[in-house]
Each structure stands twice: as structure tokens, then as C-alpha cells.
Amino acid sequence: ASIGRIVELLETEPAIRTAPPPAALDAGPLGVTFDGVTFCYDQDEIILDDVTFNLAPGQILGLLGRTGSGKTTITRLLFRLYDPTLGAIRLGGQDIRHATLDDLRNRVGIVTQNVQLFQASIRDNLTFFNPEIPDARILETLEMLELDSWLTRQSHGLDTRLMAGGQNLSAGEAQLLAFTRIFLKDPGLVILDEASSRLDPLTEQLIERAISRLLQDRTAIIVAHRLATVQRADRIVILQDGRIVEQGDRVALVANGESRFSQLLRAGMEQVLA
Incomplete structure (x- = not known):
């Protein structure tokens, strides 16, 4: 029975496939377009409802909304863990269904609240077991993120083994390794x-500096919980129950005392969105 289940699993066609003709995504910062995107996990529950927004290459989008508003679903669709039920998502003007998954996931980077770390060396955790990334580049990046002193405290340098789930790291250290x-x-x-x-x-200061470096010359979408972070954004999208209830230029929304965003800031964004 167990062998039968394994064979059945191996014969299962993946739900996410590259649509012909395949095309490579552009180099450099990628523009983002959601064009009438609706998404349902099943037919009874609409998670995103006719979501449309544009983000120019190099711009930063602050994505706001209460828990369950659809923010995480937008990030999963961009990484193509699922495909939209209706509508299209484009990166650099290209429908992401025509990009290979390898290309897409190399051109889109995600830092989540829960950092997944493996029971493996620091090197393998940082490179996802890619032997083509040289140690010199890893060390240069760690120094840029001010983690070089942390590395010197590890007993075997890049060969030091981490515990699964980062149990031997602080939350801040895990976040910085994700960066x-x-x-x-x-x-x-x-x-x-x-x-x-x-x-x-x-650690907050280290992460703030890491975010500043990370966002240079890249397009970014930030699921923001704090005022300091959302102030980095060029544009704002506010979600409620899977629909966009407000979007626009951040400075213009701040200047408009009637905007939802302006009201969020006055009410204390961190408390309202908790």
C-alpha cells in the first residue's frame, strides 16, 4: 500500500505548469501588475476579489490590511504557489505563467516572518545548497549586513551547523540570515x-539598515505592520476582505485627511492592523 501511494504521488501532474511559449523575465528591477485578479481556494470562498494595481520598476509598495485581508495570498500568487482563478499577474510586462518556475523564483525573493532554516551548515543554509556561490561572496555579503562579527563567534565559521528551525539562533539572527x-x-x-x-x-537597527540596502535598485512589496516601515513606500494598497479599498501615492494619501491611510496613521497604524 505504501509503495502504491508513492507511485501515485510520482505520477501526479503538478498543478502549476509553465504556459507555452516559455519566456525569460527581464533583468533588473521588475514592474508588477495585478490585472483583475480573483482567487479562491475553493469555489465557496473568495480570498481576493478583482484586485488591480500597478507598481513601476524600482518602486516600493506598502501593502496594508488586517489579518485575513488577503495580503499573504498576494505574495503567494507572485511566487506562483498558486495561479489566479481569474485575471493575470505580470512581472516586467510578462504574464508569470509563461516564466519557468526556476526563473520566477530566482527573480522574486521573499523574506517571511517565519524563517525556514535547515539542519545544515551556515553556508548551505545561505546558498540553499548551491555550490556555485563562492565563499568570498558569502563573506562579503555577511560583512555588508554587519554579520561578520557574528560569524567569527561561530565555532567552525561557514561550516558551523545550524539546528533545524534555527533553534540555536535568536529571532533577529534568523531574520538577518534570511536577508x-x-x-x-x-x-x-x-x-x-x-x-x-x-x-x-x-538588532532592530541592524535589520533597518539591511532593509535599506535590500531595497536599493529593486522593486519591493512590503507587508507592513509599522509606521517606520511604511514610510519607505512610494505607493500604498489597503486591503479589506480581499478587495482593495484604497490605493495611491503615499505622500498624496498622507496629505488627504479623508483617506483611509491618513486615518490609519492618526489612529496608530500598529494598533489598528494588529
Whole structure:
């Protein structure tokens, strides 16, 4: 019975496939377009409802909304863990269904609140077991993110083994290692699901500087929980129950006292979106 289940699994066709003709995504910062995107996990529950927005190459989008509003679903669709039920998603003007999954996932980098770490060396955790990334580049990136002193404290340098789930790391250290991964990948679009938990002030400063470096010359979508982070955004999208209830230029929305975004800031964004 077990062998039968294994054979059945191996014969299962993947739900996500590259649509012909395949085409490579552009180099450099990627523009993002959601064109009438609706998504349902099943026919009874609409998670995203006719979502449309545009983000120019190199711009930063602040994505806001309460838990369950659809923010995480947008990030999963961009990484093509699922395809839209209706509508299209384009990166650099190209429908992502025509990009190979390898190309797409090399050009899109995601930093989530929960960093997945393996029971493996620091090197393998940072490179996702890619032997083509030289140690010199890893060390240069760690130094840029001010993690070089942390590395010198590890007993075997890059060969030091981490525990599964990063059990031998602090939350801040795990986050900074996740940033290192993204720098090594050098994507054209960065998706940052900001950690909502508080860290110690020194680690907060390190992460703030890492975010600033990461967003240089890249398009970015930030699922923001804090005022300091959303102030980096060029554009704002506010979701509610799977629909966009407001979007626009951040500075213009701040200047409009009647805008939802302006009201969020006055009410204390971190408390309202908790």
C-alpha cells in the first residue's frame, strides 16, 4: 500500500505548469501588475476579489490590511504557489505563467516572518545548497549586513551547523540570515513580510539598515505592520476582505485627511492592523 501511494504521488501532474511559449523575465528591477485578479481556494470562498494595481520598476509598495485581508495570498500568487482563478499577474510586462518556475523564483525573493532554516551548515543554509556561490561572496555579503562579527563567534565559521528551525539562533539572527539569502540571490522583486514582533534595539537597527540596502535598485512589496516601515513606500494598497479599498501615492494619501491611510496613521497604524 505504501509503495502504491508513492507511485501515485510520482505520477501526479503538478498543478502549476509553465504556459507555452516559455519566456525569460527581464533583468533588473521588475514592474508588477495585478490585472483583475480573483482567487479562491475553493469555489465557496473568495480570498481576493478583482484586485488591480500597478507598481513601476524600482518602486516600493506598502501593502496594508488586517489579518485575513488577503495580503499573504498576494505574495503567494507572485511566487506562483498558486495561479489566479481569474485575471493575470505580470512581472516586467510578462504574464508569470509563461516564466519557468526556476526563473520566477530566482527573480522574486521573499523574506517571511517565519524563517525556514535547515539542519545544515551556515553556508548551505545561505546558498540553499548551491555550490556555485563562492565563499568570498558569502563573506562579503555577511560583512555588508554587519554579520561578520557574528560569524567569527561561530565555532567552525561557514561550516558551523545550524539546528533545524534555527533553534540555536535568536529571532533577529534568523531574520538577518534570511536577508543574506536574498542578497545572494539578487532578485528583481523583493517581497518583505515584516516581522510584527519586537526585537532588541541593536538588532532592530541592524535589520533597518539591511532593509535599506535590500531595497536599493529593486522593486519591493512590503507587508507592513509599522509606521517606520511604511514610510519607505512610494505607493500604498489597503486591503479589506480581499478587495482593495484604497490605493495611491503615499505622500498624496498622507496629505488627504479623508483617506483611509491618513486615518490609519492618526489612529496608530500598529494598533489598528494588529
